[in-house]
Amino acid sequence: MKKNKKKILNLKKIKKCPICKSKNLFVISNIKSKIKDIGSKFNLIKCSNCSHRAISKIPKEKFLKNLYMNDSPLVFGGAHSELRLKKDFIAGNFEKVEPYQNHWIFNYIDKKKGNYFELGPGVCRLYKTFFDRGWKCQGLELRSFIKAPGIKNDFKKINNKIDVAIAFDVLEHVIDPIKYLKSIKKKIKKGGKIFLTFPNSDSFKSRILKDKWAMVSPLAHIHYFSEQSTKIMLRESGFEILFIKDFSYVIVRRLIRNIFKLPLFFIKDLINLEFKNIINRLIEVFLNILDLIKGDQFKVVAKKI
Numbered sequence: 001m002k003k004n005k006k007k008i009l010n011l012k013k014i015k016k017c018p019i020c021k022s023k024n025l026f027v028i029s030n031i032k033s034k035i036k037d038i039g040s041k042f043n044l045i046k047c048s049n050c051s052h053r054a055i056s057k058i059p060k061e062k063f064l065k066n067l068y069m070n071d072s073p074l075v076f077g078g079a080h081s082e083l084r085l086k087k088d089f090i091a092g093n094f095e096k097v098e099p100y101q102n103h104w105i106f107n108y109i110d111k112k113k114g115n116y117f118e119l120g121p122g123v124c125r126l127y128k129t130f131f132d133r134g135w136k137c138q139g140l141e142l143r144s145f146i147k148a149p150g151i152k153n154d155f156k157k158i159n160n161k162i163d164v165a166i167a168f169d170v171l172e173h174v175i176d177p178i179k180y181l182k183s184i185k186k187k188i189k190k191g192g193k194i195f196l197t198f199p200n201s202d203s204f205k206s207r208i209l210k211d212k213w214a215m216v217s218p219l220a221h222i223h224y225f226s227e228q229s230t231k232i233m234l235r236e237s238g239f240e241i242l243f244i245k246d247f248s249y250v251i252v253r254r255l256i257r258n259i260f261k262l263p264l265f266f267i268k269d270l271i272n273l274e275f276k277n278i279i280n281r282l283i284e285v286f287l288n289i290l291d292l293i294k295g296d297q298f299k300v301v302a303k304k305i
Helices: 002-008 061-069 080-092 104-108 125-132 177-187 204-212 227-237 252-271 275-293
Strands: 025-031 042-047 053-055 115-119 136-140 162-168 188-199 239-247 297-304
Touching: 025 204, 104 188, 104 297, 115 125, 115 177, 125 136, 125 162, 162 177, 177 188, 177 227, 204 275, 227 239, 227 297, 252 275
Parallel strands: 115 136, 115 162, 162 188
Antiparallel strands: 025 042, 042 053, 188 297, 239 297
């Protein structure tokens, strides 16, 4: 860890927008990470031209790649959920991965079979969905414990003529999103489609919470996309946007259930003189309602021009 810390001190400061290349950047706030080796080394910055947000400094690409390959807490944070997913995948292997029964992307795919590529398939649920449907699947995954047919750790090993490409919750992690999209475009057939999801910096949560927004987590997340920066990024990468929409991970059913339970929680907090909890509960409900109105994630469908 000491070696990692030393390298982090040599981060390169972002001097122009990674998407539109404007030099008109300003600091929103200082990010205070719970990860000791990261601390307060980063600011959250915003481009005045395209509203793209990013962390103020970036590491070298080779160093960042090594962090992912070694499951470093500097990018995964050692979260219990991440450790559980890793443990479950290793225990069950690819054969026991549960595929999706339905997924929104199939509303935009008119082929029953073809060539499928996923950048960062993680624990492979969507990958397994296409695999089980008879697609020829390829994936690029740096974490060594992710093993499945067609998964590789070098982009040069990915074959051409892809019909459908996926990069869900990936572009916010990379140093140069446009570079990655251009690399994927070279592998896709003309008219082939790419499906993306990533954090929405236009969302209410992003605007209100700033660096306290859960998505702001260096070095795991580097980029936070506005609708404008998304359009610029896809255009510069050689794609035509077919669909772009914000969405929320907030589950409406659970939110309604929690709202009905609020009076009971308030009574408990009052009895225990925990007045701060009352305020925090109200804020959480308020933010979740706003997130349903304008979600803090984007889903994008685009095709190769």
